[in-house]
Amino acid sequence: MTAVALSPNPGAGLAVDATALRFDQRATSPDAVKPRLERRTLFRTKPADALVEIRAAAVNPSDVKAAIGLMPYAVFPRTPGRDFAGIVIDGPSDWLGKAVYGSSGDLGIRRDGTHATHLVVEADALVEKPEGISLQEAAGIGVPFVTAIEGFRRAGLPRPGETVLVLGVNGKVGQAAAQIATWRGARVIGVVRKAEPYGGHASGPVTLINSSAQDVASTVKELTDGRGADIVFNTVGDPYYAEGTASLAKTGRQIFIAAVNRIVEFDIFAFYRGRHTYVGIDTLALSSIETADVLRELAPGFAGGQLRPFPITADGVFALKDAAEAYARVSGSARDRVILVPGA
Numbered sequence: 001m002t003a004v005a006l007s008p009n010p011g012a013g014l015a016v017d018a019t020a021l022r023f024d025q026r027a028t029s030p031d032a033v034k035p036r037l038e039r040r041t042l043f044r045t046k047p048a049d050a051l052v053e054i055r056a057a058a059v060n061p062s063d064v065k066a067a068i069g070l071m072p073y074a075v076f077p078r079t080p081g082r083d084f085a086g087i088v089i090d091g092p093s094d095w096l097g098k099a100v101y102g103s104s105g106d107l108g109i110r111r112d113g114t115h116a117t118h119l120v121v122e123a124d125a126l127v128e129k130p131e132g133i134s135l136q137e138a139a140g141i142g143v144p145f146v147t148a149i150e151g152f153r154r155a156g157l158p159r160p161g162e163t164v165l166v167l168g169v170n171g172k173v174g175q176a177a178a179q180i181a182t183w184r185g186a187r188v189i190g191v192v193r194k195a196e197p198y199g200g201h202a203s204g205p206v207t208l209i210n211s212s213a214q215d216v217a218s219t220v221k222e223l224t225d226g227r228g229a230d231i232v233f234n235t236v237g238d239p240y241y242a243e244g245t246a247s248l249a250k251t252g253r254q255i256f257i258a259a260v261n262r263i264v265e266f267d268i269f270a271f272y273r274g275r276h277t278y279v280g281i282d283t284l285a286l287s288s289i290e291t292a293d294v295l296r297e298l299a300p301g302f303a304g305g306q307l308r309p310f311p312i313t314a315d316g317v318f319a320l321k322d323a324a325e326a327y328a329r330v331s332g333s334a335r336d337r338v339i340l341v342p343g344a
Helices: 061-067 135-139 142-155 172-183 216-223 238-247 268-273 288-304 320-331
Strands: 004-006 014-022 036-043 049-059 084-090 099-102 118-122 163-167 187-192 206-210 229-234 248-256 277-280 338-340
Touching: 014 049, 014 084, 014 118, 014 320, 036 118, 049 135, 049 320, 061 320, 084 135, 099 135, 099 288, 118 288, 142 172, 142 229, 142 248, 142 277, 142 288, 163 172, 163 216, 163 238, 172 187, 172 229, 172 288, 187 216, 206 216, 216 238, 229 238, 238 248, 320 338
Parallel strands: 163 187, 163 229, 187 206, 229 248, 248 277
Antiparallel strands: 004 014, 014 036, 049 084, 049 118, 049 338, 084 099
């Protein structure tokens, strides 16, 4: 049971004896990521803030990358964690007692984050949890769905009759992109690296291309009567750059969210003759409040069942004291969503 008392800061409300993960300095490798536990007192310092009791917090690949110094924005020392779900225990009266979730580009990166028993965050950064979704499921929505919808917002939301090619469709961002595109009535073609089924939910068919056995661009053209894809959502980056570019229709848009190597061979003629648009997405640039605004656009989809959170399996749930194991699972490219449950 968490100790709760009046805050020593007059007018700030409750104070909690919280437990948080801490990184004092960057780790030398993913294997060396071993956050320590720290006890600290948390309370609101601004009337517009909320104090949330964290019930679940996802571990994302970006959390691991920040821990080993691959995120230039990341500061030390800090508490990691970008995604969360929990109950508001102090703050503006209209939020008290509500089940909420959220995500952020700055939480856990530039400021203390969500891998803790409690979080102080702006009330405007909270999104009310949809009915029918558990807190653990809500904690896993954040980064993948924000990345996917922000890519589509910037490139132009998919429309009925359009074709969306998702490169890396069985990754979490790829699945979120497929969900959103089919929700909006677009046709989805997904690319995988080996013979396997589509692993996520969708509101329509997802046609798969096995890149180890099929030529991606020529297959896309065959499937679209020679037109190509209106949107290419490239979740992998340079390994699929050439295939994605060759798959674009005239006036097509390609979305980039990641890279293995920074440099690719860029065909300027093909780019301007195809009247293509390239969009780069970095969700770390979004504040907590901006991220909440993005998540609210998805609320009708989750409420109507067209969008579904990722399943949370028992072996993907870890206590705070086992956070090093959770981080290792994510750095090992686990496909299942990995969740920290502070109360476990």
